[in-house]
Amino acid sequence: MLLPPPLNPPPRPLMGPGPSDIHPRVLRAMAASTVGHLDPYYLELMTGLQQMLRELFCTKNELTFAVSGTGSAGMEAAVVNLVEPGDPVVVCINGVFGQRMADVAGRAGAKVTIAERPWGDVFSPDDLAPVLKSARPKVVGIVMAETSTGAWQPIEEVSKRVHDAGAMLIVDTVTALGGIPVEVDAWNIDACYSGSQKCLSCPPGLAPITFSRRALDHIRARTTKVQSWYLDASMLASYWGTDRVYHHTAPINMTYALHEAVRIVLEEGLPNVFARHALNHRALKAGLAALGIRYAAREGRQLPMLNAVLAPEGVNEAKVRSDLLSRFGIEIGGGLGVFKGKAWRIGLMGYGSRSSNVLLFLAALEQLLAEQAHSFSPGSSIAAANAIYRK
Amino acid sequence: MLLPPPLNPPPRPLMGPGPSDIHPRVLRAMAASTVGHLDPYYLELMTGLQQMLRELFCTKNELTFAVSGTGSAGMEAAVVNLVEPGDPVVVCINGVFGQRMADVAGRAGAKVTIAERPWGDVFSPDDLAPVLKSARPKVVGIVMAETSTGAWQPIEEVSKRVHDAGAMLIVDTVTALGGIPVEVDAWNIDACYSGSQKCLSCPPGLAPITFSRRALDHIRARTTKVQSWYLDASMLASYWGTDRVYHHTAPINMTYALHEAVRIVLEEGLPNVFARHALNHRALKAGLAALGIRYAAREGRQLPMLNAVLAPEGVNEAKVRSDLLSRFGIEIGGGLGVFKGKAWRIGLMGYGSRSSNVLLFLAALEQLLAEQAHSFSPGSSIAAANAIYRK
Numbered sequence: 001m002l003l004p005p006p007l008n009p010p011p012r013p014l015m016g017p018g019p020s021d022i023h024p025r026v027l028r029a030m031a032a033s034t035v036g037h038l039d040p041y042y043l044e045l046m047t048g049l050q051q052m053l054r055e056l057f058c059t060k061n062e063l064t065f066a067v068s069g070t071g072s073a074g075m076e077a078a079v080v081n082l083v084e085p086g087d088p089v090v091v092c093i094n095g096v097f098g099q100r101m102a103d104v105a106g107r108a109g110a111k112v113t114i115a116e117r118p119w120g121d122v123f124s125p126d127d128l129a130p131v132l133k134s135a136r137p138k139v140v141g142i143v144m145a146e147t148s149t150g151a152w153q154p155i156e157e158v159s160k161r162v163h164d165a166g167a168m169l170i171v172d173t174v175t176a177l178g179g180i181p182v183e184v185d186a187w188n189i190d191a192c193y194s195g196s197q198k199c200l201s202c203p204p205g206l207a208p209i210t211f212s213r214r215a216l217d218h219i220r221a222r223t224t225k226v227q228s229w230y231l232d233a234s235m236l237a238s239y240w241g242t243d244r245v246y247h248h249t250a251p252i253n254m255t256y257a258l259h260e261a262v263r264i265v266l267e268e269g270l271p272n273v274f275a276r277h278a279l280n281h282r283a284l285k286a287g288l289a290a291l292g293i294r295y296a297a298r299e300g301r302q303l304p305m306l307n308a309v310l311a312p313e314g315v316n317e318a319k320v321r322s323d324l325l326s327r328f329g330i331e332i333g334g335g336l337g338v339f340k341g342k343a344w345r346i347g348l349m350g351y352g353s354r355s356s357n358v359l360l361f362l363a364a365l366e367q368l369l370a371e372q373a374h375s376f377s378p379g380s381s382i383a384a385a386n387a388i389y390r391k
Numbered sequence: 392m393l394l395p396p397p398l399n400p401p402p403r404p405l406m407g408p409g410p411s412d413i414h415p416r417v418l419r420a421m422a423a424s425t426v427g428h429l430d431p432y433y434l435e436l437m438t439g440l441q442q443m444l445r446e447l448f449c450t451k452n453e454l455t456f457a458v459s460g461t462g463s464a465g466m467e468a469a470v471v472n473l474v475e476p477g478d479p480v481v482v483c484i485n486g487v488f489g490q491r492m493a494d495v496a497g498r499a500g501a502k503v504t505i506a507e508r509p510w511g512d513v514f515s516p517d518d519l520a521p522v523l524k525s526a527r528p529k530v531v532g533i534v535m536a537e538t539s540t541g542a543w544q545p546i547e548e549v550s551k552r553v554h555d556a557g558a559m560l561i562v563d564t565v566t567a568l569g570g571i572p573v574e575v576d577a578w579n580i581d582a583c584y585s586g587s588q589k590c591l592s593c594p595p596g597l598a599p600i601t602f603s604r605r606a607l608d609h610i611r612a613r614t615t616k617v618q619s620w621y622l623d624a625s626m627l628a629s630y631w632g633t634d635r636v637y638h639h640t641a642p643i644n645m646t647y648a649l650h651e652a653v654r655i656v657l658e659e660g661l662p663n664v665f666a667r668h669a670l671n672h673r674a675l676k677a678g679l680a681a682l683g684i685r686y687a688a689r690e691g692r693q694l695p696m697l698n699a700v701l702a703p704e705g706v707n708e709a710k711v712r713s714d715l716l717s718r719f720g721i722e723i724g725g726g727l728g729v730f731k732g733k734a735w736r737i738g739l740m741g742y743g744s745r746s747s748n749v750l751l752f753l754a755a756l757e758q759l760l761a762e763q764a765h766s767f768s769p770g771s772s773i774a775a776a777n778a779i780y781r782k
Binding site: 227 | 413651
């Protein structure tokens with residue numbers, strides 16, 4: 001056969017919904033020489049990674065590790081371990097990833113009841129009251145940072161209500177973790193998963209996850225086997241725990257990458273990381289406002305790392321995205337679901353959340369909007385963003 | 392918290408059951424700059440990877456791709472897509488990985504019937520006749536290269552018998568692919584999966600897989616949803632197919648690595664790759680014979696890339712392995728299951744299948760056996776191996 005051309009990926013500022021810009025140290029770590037999955041060095045590295053993941057999730061949960069798959073595998077791991085066939089489960093849907101969780105739960109044999117809010121909005125504890133009463137769920141699933149809408153779901157009060165109703169809580173923090181506070185213990189979350197490729201600035205392929213003591217007790221008391229051998233938390237606990245019993249061959253080099261990525265986050269310090277995400281979000285938002293561009297998510301509930309905005313009337317949103325990519329090398333995301341063809345999703349995640357990305361993006365966007373005859377005052381978005389940085 | 396030390400893995404010749412030595416080009420490829428999972432460049436790269444995987448599997452199967460998980464995720468993907476709850480399934484067990492497949496099939500709701508052969512032995516078509524008749528399976532699963540025993544299972548005649556009985560055939564080629572011929576179309580295999588970390592010399596984390604037209608038709612005619620959202624082949628087909636519908640965020644940099652790894656195999660050419668694996672196996676075997684060491688698998692059915700041998704009487708096998716690692720940096724594997732505490736598993740996989748690894752290993756082993764007062768003629772293993780290379 002004629003072989004395809006050698007690998008030669010173009011450099012890209014990744015400002016979409018993920019993967020995000022990868023930190024150069026992480027790329028370098030990933031290329032370190034591979035050791036075996038039972039090598040004493042690797043076992044020690046796993047221990048260090050687990051300690052750092054606990055710090056990141058703000059938890060003391062023993063069962064804290066990385067699922068050998070992307071964030072969606074983390075979602076599936078949380079669901080299939082906590083749910084047995086026939087269990088009543090409530091899933092909160094206000095975007096694509098809630099829909100996905102409902103699908104995953106249904107496939108796990110759950111009796112799924114859906115709680116819905118409009119896309120771009122979030123759930124109040126009171127929104128859940130009726131469904132908690134009628135469905136009497138064993139498990140409730142909710143997405144903290146809905147990547148399809150940019151909405152920031154507060155968790156603490158919802159968790160109280162869910163636990164008052166006797167249910168366990170699964171929280172999707174794929175886009176949240178490392179960008180906004182995620183307090184697993186303080187908020188009493190039973191299963192919380194994320195992805196390597198968002199605010200951790202690591203390539204996609206691993207899903208950090210943590211299970212509460214309560215969740216683990218429940219898993220150990222199951223009367224049916226977990227439907228997925230690959231994602232069976234009890235077996236994974238034996239490998240990630242002190243026994244180190246072989247389960248599957250761990251993705252060694254991806255683990256190197258995640259170890260480095262989480263280390264970088266903790267070196268900066270979580271409060272600094274969150275402040276940086278907030279600052280760059282405010283600068284981007286000021287710049288977009290100067291162009292007359294509004295956010296998809298409700299005011300006060302907008303995620304700093306995922307800016308879902310409505311493309312201005314009369315602008316060809318797909319052309320803007322493809323021009324950003326082909327002419328400036330910048331990737332942003334289009335809308336999903338009800339926002340398909342209507343929204344842009346601009347990521348400022350982890351290493352990608354920096355002033356140079358904000359300014360480059362605004363400068364490029366101004367150019368493309370001007371070409372499409374969108375009306376704004378030239379230079380206004382850069383000035384507005386810089387005004388935030390100068391404060 | 393006190394951060395764990397920075398990443399600094401020791402260099403290791405990886406001569407265990409996998410991961411194998413990673414080709415330096417593959418490590419470099421993995422560290423290339425990340426692009427998005429819907430980037431035109433990435434979509435083109437996927438196409439090239441799929442073409443190369445078809446060449447590697449010797450198939451024209453449209454549905455050929457890489458599962459975003461390790462080899463065990465490939466196993467689970469093959470099983471959960473072909474099996475619906477209540478389906479009769481036969482799994483052939485002559486080692487750990489057959490056992491694993493039976494477990495996976497049971498969790499998928501299959502009525503599992505087990506066909507057994509002693510560890511180290513393989514199945515003849517006649518061995519399967521009774522169980523094919525009594526169980527009338529919809530699917531039969533078998534392992535081509537049993538990594539726990541080093542036994543080489545011939546597939547072609549077994550496949551005929553399985554298809555004569557009206558069943559579909561799943562073949563585990565995790566350790567086989569890229570080391571011995573795997574002829575998916577010629578042997579009429581319905582689902583065939585592998586892992587990136589064996590003879591492809593790529594870090595663990597991806598599972599190449601291919602489904603026959605017949606398997607795909609079956610999947611499309613299912614009356615139940617595939618229990619795993621993450622591994623649902625129909626949805627994955629939409630992403631890897633011409634539609635390119637977003638499913639989950641692909642593990643971009645691992646895909647770079649696999650692309651480079653498969654390219655390296657095809658650059659060398661499959662016949663050359665197989666001849667190299669056979670040669671280094673013969674040299675190792677001659678060297679081990681000079682030390683009085685015998686293979687666990689039946690003569691004539693020994694895999695070239697995974698040499699499972701019985702530790703000599705009176706030798707502390709665990710100490711040999713730990714000394715190999717601590718004093719020479721060499722990783723080999725211990726025995727699993729019935730071979731626990733009794734066997735060594737010496738991998739000569741992919742880039743690791745080379746004369747320098749064979750000679751280094753034999754030289755180190757001679758030293759350790761001499762320290763444990765094992766009787767042999769000094770230098771005999773090296774001379775015996777070199778005699779093979781000189782031919």
